Amino acid sequence: MASQALYRRWRPQTFAEVIGQEHVTRTLQNALADGRVSHAYLFAGPRGTGKTSVARILAKAVNCTSDGAEKPCNRCLICLSLTEGRSLDLIEIDAASNRGIDEIRDLREKVHFAPSEARYKLYIVDEAHMLTNEAFNALLKTLEEPPPHVIFVLATTEPHKIPATILSRCQRFDFHRITLQDLLSKLRRICQEEGIAIEPAALELIARSATGSFRDAESLLDQLVAFADEEITLAQVQALLGTVPSQAVEELVDHILDGDVAAGLRLINQAVDDGMDPRQLNRQLLEHLRGLLLIRTGGGDSLLNVTEEQLARMKAQARKLPTQRLVQTIKLFNEAGLNMKIGFQPQLPLELALVEATLMGAQEERARAAPPRPASPVQKRGALTPSERPRRTPPVRETPAIPEVESKASASLEQVRDRWPQVLAAIKPHSRNVEALLKSCEPIAVEGSTVTLGFYYTFHKEKIEEPQHAALVERVLSQVLGAPHRIKCTLSPRDQRRVKKEKRPKTKHEVVAEDPLIRAAVEKYGAHIADVQTPPSG
Numbered sequence: 001m002a003s004q005a006l007y008r009r010w011r012p013q014t015f016a017e018v019i020g021q022e023h024v025t026r027t028l029q030n031a032l033a034d035g036r037v038s039h040a041y042l043f044a045g046p047r048g049t050g051k052t053s054v055a056r057i058l059a060k061a062v063n064c065t066s067d068g069a070e071k072p073c074n075r076c077l078i079c080l081s082l083t084e085g086r087s088l089d090l091i092e093i094d095a096a097s098n099r100g101i102d103e104i105r106d107l108r109e110k111v112h113f114a115p116s117e118a119r120y121k122l123y124i125v126d127e128a129h130m131l132t133n134e135a136f137n138a139l140l141k142t143l144e145e146p147p148p149h150v151i152f153v154l155a156t157t158e159p160h161k162i163p164a165t166i167l168s169r170c171q172r173f174d175f176h177r178i179t180l181q182d183l184l185s186k187l188r189r190i191c192q193e194e195g196i197a198i199e200p201a202a203l204e205l206i207a208r209s210a211t212g213s214f215r216d217a218e219s220l221l222d223q224l225v226a227f228a229d230e231e232i233t234l235a236q237v238q239a240l241l242g243t244v245p246s247q248a249v250e251e252l253v254d255h256i257l258d259g260d261v262a263a264g265l266r267l268i269n270q271a272v273d274d275g276m277d278p279r280q281l282n283r284q285l286l287e288h289l290r291g292l293l294l295i296r297t298g299g300g301d302s303l304l305n306v307t308e309e310q311l312a313r314m315k316a317q318a319r320k321l322p323t324q325r326l327v328q329t330i331k332l333f334n335e336a337g338l339n340m341k342i343g344f345q346p347q348l349p350l351e352l353a354l355v356e357a358t359l360m361g362a363q364e365e366r367a368r369a370a371p372p373r374p375a376s377p378v379q380k381r382g383a384l385t386p387s388e389r390p391r392r393t394p395p396v397r398e399t400p401a402i403p404e405v406e407s408k409a410s411a412s413l414e415q416v417r418d419r420w421p422q423v424l425a426a427i428k429p430h431s432r433n434v435e436a437l438l439k440s441c442e443p444i445a446v447e448g449s450t451v452t453l454g455f456y457y458t459f460h461k462e463k464i465e466e467p468q469h470a471a472l473v474e475r476v477l478s479q480v481l482g483a484p485h486r487i488k489c490t491l492s493p494r495d496q497r498r499v500k501k502e503k504r505p506k507t508k509h510e511v512v513a514e515d516p517l518i519r520a521a522v523e524k525y526g527a528h529i530a531d532v533q534t535p536p537s538g
């Protein structure tokens, strides 16, 4: 295989070969046919969409010496010398490099030299938005009185950064992102003609991950050709991209739908063990859920870049997920994504979101199945004493009765703590300030209907004690607990509590029980810790 990169080898050489930018090439061809050539063009659009390729074709078209109507002919001496990069009349300047700045500085002088062999000298300024003010000024002077034999093409991914004085002197063309179909068909053609063996699913993943850029797609294919022995497989593409198989993401959603927390957690752990980034898994999961939402709301299948079979499976999943629950699930994983950025353990927020999302379905089902129970005394959950219960594995798939706060009854400390995150979440829309202040305290006691909040700092305590803040907290707290409650604020610095707690060493059970995931299983599912085993060292 030739060493030249696929991207260069498969660069379009005629206007007709440019894919996905017909609105640009047609206009340019018409103008050239009428002999209307501008002295400055702005090519704006995402990377890898053909801006510099079209600029090079333009250079050939305006200089082609063929008599035929098709220009460029790609056969005359001028065309050939331009294609091979030998021509002195095509000058490409990378505005992002230091040399580029020097080149622009020299420009005012050099533009006045006549072209060496062609009719027009064509300057391509790539990444034009990166030019310094000084360089823009030099360019502007030239554009104000362009020599008749000079054409400028400014290519940029960020046209809004180009000064208006420059913009007003350019004819602007906006290049579109390449569609998945266009990317796929070009990649297929390349593979066919280059004799590259590749699984269709692998090709599709390359196209999809290139997000509308030919250059990205083709350089990805290049890398894979270099490291694959025979056929390029989907697994190889996934390994290179660090993406999670879409099958795994689908399965994860199935586990959520089936209410199978254990299987969901296993899948996450397996994926991470296999070297996948939990953040990437979360991103793909969100993308999948968003797809389900589009399907459910009739947002149009065309918006989804998926195959027919995948679409059919997604539709089946979407049927099982009520829109409201779907929205809640998306919110959970979206929040997990944010927490993953700040946490030291990126896997944890994902696991917690999975537990919550799965639980949500179980609760809904229970609510549908069971009519509201008559009021009964508040249930108290069993303490975590292993000796009192027969050993068994945590009944994750069981649907134990979740203790509910009965109306008009005061809650226990455990229940208040359990629902504290809900209280915070419900306060947030009213006041982010109060919500933030409450993060520096925790419920430490409940006497009757009074909940005592222990604050770590005096300042936060005093802020919450202000009447309007206290009223808000009490109102929301009462709503969440289903009965009127008042709050009492005390100072409870973290250090003191830690000293108290650490008087004796923690038992293995206490250590394990502090794990947020275990806590979630215990609190939400009524699971209990049967036994804690230390893994053999080494």
Ligand SMILES: [Zn+2]
Binding pocket: 063, 064, 065, 066, 072, 073, 074, 075, 076, 077, 078, 079, 080
């Ligand atoms: Zn020619």
